[in-house]
Amino acid sequence: MISEERSILLKVEGLTKHFPITKGIFRKQVGAVKAVDGISFDIFKGETLGLVGESGCGKSTAGRVILQLYPASKGKVTFKGRDLMSLSKENLRKQRPHMQMIFQDPQDSLNPRMTVGSIISEPMIEHAKFKGRDRRERVEQLLESVGMNREFTNRYPHEFSGGQRQRIGIARALALSPEFIICDEPIAALDVSIQAQVVNLLEDLQEEYGLTYLFISHDLSMIRHIADRVAVMYLGKIVELANSESLYSSPLHPYTQALLSAVPSHDPKKEKKRERMILVGDVPSPANPPSGCNFNTRCPRAEKRCSIDPPEWRQISPGHQVACHLVQ
Amino acid sequence: MTTQSSILQVENIATRFRTQDGLVHAVNGISFDLKKGELLGVVGESGSGKSVTMMSLLKLLPMPPAEIVSGTAKFEDQDLIQLDTNQLRKIRGGKIGFIFQDPMTSLNPVLTIGYQLAEPMREHLGLSHGEARKRSGELLDLVGIPMAESRLNDYPHQFSGGMRQRVMIAIALACDPKVLIADEPTTALDVTIQAQILDIIKRLRKELGMAIIWITHDLGVVAGMADRVAVMYGGFIVEEATVNELYANPKHPYTQALLKTLPNLEGEREDRLESIIGQPPDLHQKPLSCPFAPRCSKAFERCLNENPNFISRGKNHKVACWWNPDSGEKV
Numbered sequence: 001m002i003s004e005e006r007s008i009l010l011k012v013e014g015l016t017k018h019f020p021i022t023k024g025i026f027r028k029q030v031g032a033v034k035a036v037d038g039i040s041f042d043i044f045k046g047e048t049l050g051l052v053g054e055s056g057c058g059k060s061t062a063g064r065v066i067l068q069l070y071p072a073s074k075g076k077v078t079f080k081g082r083d084l085m086s087l088s089k090e091n092l093r094k095q096r097p098h099m100q101m102i103f104q105d106p107q108d109s110l111n112p113r114m115t116v117g118s119i120i121s122e123p124m125i126e127h128a129k130f131k132g133r134d135r136r137e138r139v140e141q142l143l144e145s146v147g148m149n150r151e152f153t154n155r156y157p158h159e160f161s162g163g164q165r166q167r168i169g170i171a172r173a174l175a176l177s178p179e180f181i182i183c184d185e186p187i188a189a190l191d192v193s194i195q196a197q198v199v200n201l202l203e204d205l206q207e208e209y210g211l212t213y214l215f216i217s218h219d220l221s222m223i224r225h226i227a228d229r230v231a232v233m234y235l236g237k238i239v240e241l242a243n244s245e246s247l248y249s250s251p252l253h254p255y256t257q258a259l260l261s262a263v264p265s266h267d268p269k270k271e272k273k274r275e276r277m278i279l280v281g282d283v284p285s286p287a288n289p290p291s292g293c294n295f296n297t298r299c300p301r302a303e304k305r306c307s308i309d310p311p312e313w314r315q316i317s318p319g320h321q322v323a324c325h326l327v328q
Numbered sequence: 329m330t331t332q333s334s335i336l337q338v339e340n341i342a343t344r345f346r347t348q349d350g351l352v353h354a355v356n357g358i359s360f361d362l363k364k365g366e367l368l369g370v371v372g373e374s375g376s377g378k379s380v381t382m383m384s385l386l387k388l389l390p391m392p393p394a395e396i397v398s399g400t401a402k403f404e405d406q407d408l409i410q411l412d413t414n415q416l417r418k419i420r421g422g423k424i425g426f427i428f429q430d431p432m433t434s435l436n437p438v439l440t441i442g443y444q445l446a447e448p449m450r451e452h453l454g455l456s457h458g459e460a461r462k463r464s465g466e467l468l469d470l471v472g473i474p475m476a477e478s479r480l481n482d483y484p485h486q487f488s489g490g491m492r493q494r495v496m497i498a499i500a501l502a503c504d505p506k507v508l509i510a511d512e513p514t515t516a517l518d519v520t521i522q523a524q525i526l527d528i529i530k531r532l533r534k535e536l537g538m539a540i541i542w543i544t545h546d547l548g549v550v551a552g553m554a555d556r557v558a559v560m561y562g563g564f565i566v567e568e569a570t571v572n573e574l575y576a577n578p579k580h581p582y583t584q585a586l587l588k589t590l591p592n593l594e595g596e597r598e599d600r601l602e603s604i605i606g607q608p609p610d611l612h613q614k615p616l617s618c619p620f621a622p623r624c625s626k627a628f629e630r631c632l633n634e635n636p637n638f639i640s641r642g643k644n645h646k647v648a649c650w651w652n653p654d655s656g657e658k659v
Contacts, residue, residue: 054518161607191373192545196589196603203600218518225591225598248593262523263593264548268571271552278527279520282488 006044015075035061037236048213050227058236063182097176104185106165110157117153142171163194235294242320336362341399354380356563356615367540369554377563422452425500429512431492435484442480467498490521562609562619569645579653626651
């Protein structure tokens with residue numbers, strides 16, 4: 001990693017997604033679920049940015065809005081210098097081959113009535129890349145690169161286990177040689193012994209094809225392993241962003257600290273001595289977030305100003321940003 | 329902790345399912361002892377048979393397709409496996425409590441929390457309406473639900489996931505169980521909520537002193553909670569040891585590999601994760617060989633032909649493997 005020469009592949013500025021809450025037969029809008037509430041970050045070429053948070057914090061929605069699978073409410077997404085939101089439908093479609101997505105549940109994201117071969121070749125047909133024998137050859141080559149047998153093209157998804165299905169999903173995402181892939185909880189549905197296989201595969205592919213990943217997960221240990229930098233999300237906002245080393249060794253935001261302290265370690269001796277920081281209460285509803293800092297209702301260190309002013313997004317040290325009043 | 333008497337002695341339980349595609353050998357002869365007041369962690373991946381084993385004990389499985397082929401489960405001078413449904417009903421939710429994985433589906437959505445809490449106490453302890461209600465309030469308070477009394481008339485949908493799991497725990501504890509079986513009670517929850525629940529269980533264990541069987545796939549959760557751990561694979565217990573011993577000195581190749589696949593949260597960041605090749609076993613096949621053999625780096629001919637015995641290797645440490653991890657000898 002040569003930090004001087006890093007070029008920005010994707011820039012997200014003030015991205016917001018509010019889902020309207022409607023009422024009555026005229027569907028008058030009475031409120032909004034603030035799923036993503038003004039997030040900004042850059043993703044550099046060739047890196048893996050981890051996006052962590054608990055369920056409902058908006059991390060998956062963020063991924064989908066970045067790829068314009070949902071229209072954003074506000075904000076700007078620039079991919080390779082192009083503002084994705086200002087593109088026409090057709091021009092956006094032309095950008096799609098460069099950015100792909102791997103979904104959480106390989107069970108739901110593969111059409112059960114299509115053969116593996118047709119699942120993987122569908123994006124190539126859609127974007128008129130590779131024809132006839134070339135396409136068949138490409139499908140087989142993709143299967144091989146995700147560690148599966150070339151002969152599997154005529155089989156159906158149900159014939160495979162969860163881990164193998166996830167490999168098929170990865171092969172499909174690779175079909176158009178993308179530069180950027182959003183991995184949305186790609187290992188959450190898999191067994192522990194299979195998770196490592198899939199993560200290793202993703203890392204190998206990154207090295208081979210120079211891919212850039214946005215890796216969305218709730219698994220903090222896996223994020224630490226795979227990500228170069230990590231963004232922590234809480235209730236629609238990013239509360240801390242840092243390179244993986246400094247985030248895990250010296251987390252600044254109280255939420256990051258609590259999150260890290262809540263992960264059980266697999267060393268019983270350490271675990272017995274450990275002082276755990278236990279948060280009280282539940283995550284507030286994103287339809288009605290608290291005033292001031294989003295986290296103030298559960299924060300063990302909250303002061304008066306935390307419930308009044310929203311904290312500023314500040315840089316504390318190079319590459320380490322945090323949104324908290326209390327961090328000096 | 330070694331000389332305590334057992335409260336539940338399970339021997340050679342085997343359960344299989346008759347399905348359209350043939351027999352599924354889910355549990356293939358499981359034996360373990362649960363001591364009074366101890367927390368036994370049962371770890372395994374999906375399909376390893378950990379839930380089916382525990383559900384077999386109380387016949388909570390639909391039969392057919394399930395059938396319990398063999399085994400005994402001694403609990404207070406009774407063999408649970410021999411009891412009929414009426415006798416079992418007196419034990420389920422009474423002396424043996426159960427917490428299920430998914431708090432969303434295990435509470436009845438059309439009954440109030442108060443009713444669901446009071447039901448087992450009226451059934452098992454013969455409490456009157458008023459008494460049961462009073463104790464329901466106390467129980468909710470015990471599991472840390474704020475303004476407990478006023479929430480008894482609420483319905484499950486008015487609680488969050490973490491709160492519902494607390495209610496489930498309260499219901500399981502209602503009749504002062506001797507044994508609590510917790511089947512992945514925190515899997516559906518977020519880490520910060522999981523930390524809350526684990527904290528509650530630790531506290532209640534100290535206060536109430538029941539024995540707990542904790543089923544999970546998360547090696548981290550077990551490390552912090554359990555006294556003893558049993559590792560399951562393909563319907564067998566492949567290793568069993570005290571918690572410190574198991575994590576410091578795993579002896580079965582599966583346990584060794586499993587612990588290595590986990591990324592660290594602290595210390596050195598690993599370059600590459602170790603992975604276990606291959607897929608989990610197909611349970612349609614008769615369990616005549618070591619279930620882990622096809623994926624095992626130590627496997628030799630015998631492993632493919634014969635099922636290893638579950639034998640003692642060291643103090644409080646049992647392993648089912650033909651390979652001797654200490655001498656490297658192939659037995």
